[in-house]
Amino acid sequence: MEPIIQVDNVSMRFNLAKEKSESLKEYFLQLVKGTLRFDEFYALKEVSLDVQPGDFYGLIGLNGSGKSTLLKVISGVYKPSSGTCRVRGTIAPLIELGAGFDMDLTARENIYLNGTVLGFSPKYIDAHFEEIVEFSELREFLDVPLKNYSSGMVARLAFAVATITKPDILIADEILAVGDFLFQEKCEKRMQALMSGGTTVILVSHSIEQIERMCNKVAWLEHGRIKMNGPTQEVCEAYKHTTREQ
Amino acid sequence: MLKLYVQDFLRYRYLLYNLISRDFKLKYRRSILGVAWSVLNPLMMCAVMFVVFAPMMGGIRGGAGSNYAVYLVIGQLLFTFFREATTMAMSSIMGNALLLRKVYIPKYIFPLQKICFAMVNCLFSFIALVIVMVVTGTPLHATIFLGIYPLLTLAVFSLGAGMILSALAVFFRDVIHLWEVFTTILMWFSAIFYDPAQQFASVPLLIAAINCNPIYQYITAFRATVLYGQLLSGAQVAICGVWALVMLALGLFVFKKTQDKFVLYM
Missing domain, CATH: 1.10.8 (Helicase, Ruva Protein; domain 3)
Known part of the structure; x- marks a missing residue:
């Protein structure tokens, strides 16, 4: 079956905030002095990911590993610095x-x-x-x-x-962290209902047990690269293991 | 490709409408006179200018003193539209940074929305113009309806300028301050309260400079139809149209070139 989301070799490069020149004067000063350099920072590096229709995909990883950036690339907020991201269908972003x-x-x-x-x-x-x-x-x-x-x-x-x-695709970034537990349950139910209606879901969460409960596939991001990608059980086991080791 | 753009625009046209109505609601929330300010504000501004300048500029065109008020109001209203529209459009991308970083929305919606909002304000302020025309007994010519042409082309011109400014403001905040100074200079060259042919008859260079100011051209065309009951000359139609199209093309070009980088600089 054709993947509904096709992330192909995507890199996302940022210029670090301290280097961006916010005024014309600074810009020209730096230009003249030849110091107009940008410290580059890759939030995503050569990430490839295929999501099939009907998948409930989980994204895990430590803070700053590029999960949110990946979601924003998929939802069209960021345009990747290199690589392509193709999405077939409508997206409801809950970023x-x-x-x-x-x-x-x-x-x-x-x-x-x-x-x-x-x-x-x-x-x-x-x-x-x-x-x-x-x-x-x-x-x-x-x-x-x-x-x-x-x-x-x-x-x-x-x-x-x-x-x-x-929507064809629902993208959820840790949104379930807010609200009381009753509302969280309600949200989960609503997401499950959408799923059974054929919606593909991508979920970012720091709650491993929530990922295990809801997702069928998981991608593990580390420093902007995909470290592991596959069935929930396998990836989650490995993730928990390494986290404990460190 | 073009079809895709149209589809995108149609999908977000309700957003455009909602953003305009939000601005409008917020502008007049908690004010007792509310929308009436849209009429009162230009009326009071023009009254002040009239009191200051009328004694100096007495016999503008045809000598009828009553015309001067209308002459001034038209200049003031159109220039205010241009300044408001471009100034609001300029910070529209920055002002919606929070939104643009979270959700995909076609980015041109924001400058476009500000131009539309300024246009709505401008249409309200035309009530002030009508009041002045009635009070001064200025005859209403059928050519008034032709005033739509300079008005619309001015809006297109402002949209182009607003798109350039909004894109530049993302990368260089200085633009915001520079533009304030620039529009003030521009105002003096827009012949809002004087007639260049009359005031500067001995300085042809200055007249040439004023003629190069597109805003002056739009104001002149609008005055021709609304105040003097003239048809637009071919040259006027061409000048208004070409300025608008060139500025819009430039705006679209700059915006398209830079829009993907916006999120990285906000």
């Missing part, structure tokens, strides 16, 4: 919940704003409005500006908006 929210607007207004950020039409949001309110359990607070919400409440609303669609 950082509530990125499209405006804290000065009410929840009701934000549902429409964030919905359109994700590319839904207002009609579609109208039709699913009840569902969003129901799922987020925020009915009494619908007309309160979001700045008065707790972070858990924002996350609930964001998750509810992002998952009304039936």
Whole structure:
């Protein structure tokens, strides 16, 4: 079967923040002095990964190993410095919940704003409005500006908006870490439901047991390279083993 | 390829609309007079300018003193549109850095949205223009509708400029400060409250410089249709159109060349 996501030899290079010239004066000064150099840093190096339709793929690795960068390359936020990334289908990115929210607007207004950020039409949001309110359990607070919400409440609303669609691919970056355990269970159920409807899921989590419970395949990233890639059991065992050794 | 762009745009047109309505809501939230400010603000600005400059510029074109108010208001409104639109567009990419780093959205949506928002404001401020025209008894000509042409081409011109500025501002924050200075200079060369032919008749070089200012050309074309009831000359149509297309092409080129690097510098 044709892979739904094809990451082929992708490298992602960043110029380190201290080197970026933020003013014209600095830029020209550095240019004249010949010190205009960028310290390069590879967040991803020659990563290849095929995801088949219907996979529940887990990404694991220590902090700074490139998991989030890989997700952003897949969802189109970053364009890889080299290599290609091909995606066949629609993506619902749950990379950082509530990125499209405006804290000065009410929840009701934000549902429409964030919905359109994700590319839904207002009609579609109208039709699913009840569902969003129901799922987020925020009915009494619908007309309160979001700045008065707790972070858990924002996350609930964001998750509810992002998952009304039936995307081909759902990308989730540690979003389940927020919210209380009841809501986490609810989110997991919603993700399982999407899965059974044929959605492919990519999940980043530091909770190994959550990965083991939900994923069928796992890729292990280390320093921007894929260290191991395969069935959940194998990779997770190896990961836990090495982590303990270090 | 083109089909893909169109599809992308259609998918995000609701976002464009929602962002404009957000800006609008936030601008007037908690203000008692609300939208009325869109009319009052330019009206008051122009009143101040009128009081200051009218005694000096008395007999502009045709000598009818009542025309001067309209002459000034048109210049002021169009220039304010250009300055507002480009200034807002300039920081639009930076201002949405948080969003652009998290979700894929076509990036041109942000400068485009600011131009549209400025246009909405500008249309509201035209109520002020109508008020001034009625009060001063300026005859309403049918050619008023032709004013749409310089207005739209000015919007396209501003979009091009806004795209260049927004891209540059990501890499060099200085642009934001430079632009403020530049638009102030530009304002003096836009003949908002004077008539160059009359004031600088003895300095042809200055008149030539003013003629090179596209904003002056747009304002002049708009005045011709709305204030003087003239049809646009072929030259005017060409000047407005060419400036707009050249600036838009330049804007698209710069934006497309640099947009993939935006996220790395925000």
